[in-house]
Amino acid sequence: MNVTDVIRARRTIRRFQRKPVDRDLLVTLVDLARLGPAAANLQPLEYIIVDEEKVVDECFSLIKLAVYLPDDQRPVFDERPAAYIVILANTEIMKSGYQWDVGAAGQNILLEATARGIGSCFIVSVDHKGMAKFLSVPEGYVVDAVIALGHPAERAVAIDTEGGDVRYYREPDGTHMVPKRRLEDILHANRF
DSSP, X not given: OOHHHHHHHOOBOOOBOSOOOOHHHHHHHHHHHHTSOOGGGOOOEEEEEEOSHHHHHHHHTTBOOOTTSOGGGSOOGGGOXXXXXXXXXXXXXXXXXXXXXXXXXXXHXXXXXXXXXXXXXXXXXXXXXXXXXXXXXXXTEEEEEEXXXXXXXXXXXXXXXXXXXXXXEEOTXXXXXXXEEOHHHHOOOSOO
């Protein structure tokens, strides 16, 4: 797949198979994340790979997935991710503004995961303090985002939306529908 194909194929996955993700792949994903752009090249980000089943299980209780969906359509414990990459910011290096670095690093992870057939979900709806405590994150660091990873157990499809309603939903067959604003509604040339 070329980069354009990977970007078009990447969709957020919220339901996963109970199959582990190879640790070497997780390390590769972090390596590619660290190569993302960093404001002033300060590089305040660090990462925790979570792939031990007991730790993954506890982390699942500290995140929220699929908040737009009714409770009966949200992922259940048996559909939890197989691994996480927790993105930390060292606030001794950079007190604020690191969120842009997190976005760039996270996108590198998401795109490479997609290229390798691994589903992913970029999560900021996290019990940040609870996650930091559980993972023994030291003072001076903040848990900014968590990326859930695993072998997909659902299909997600992007569709154009005209009305501005961007809430995702599930079709009766289980397909996860992801409305995206149309290009002609968001693109401006030279001036607004």
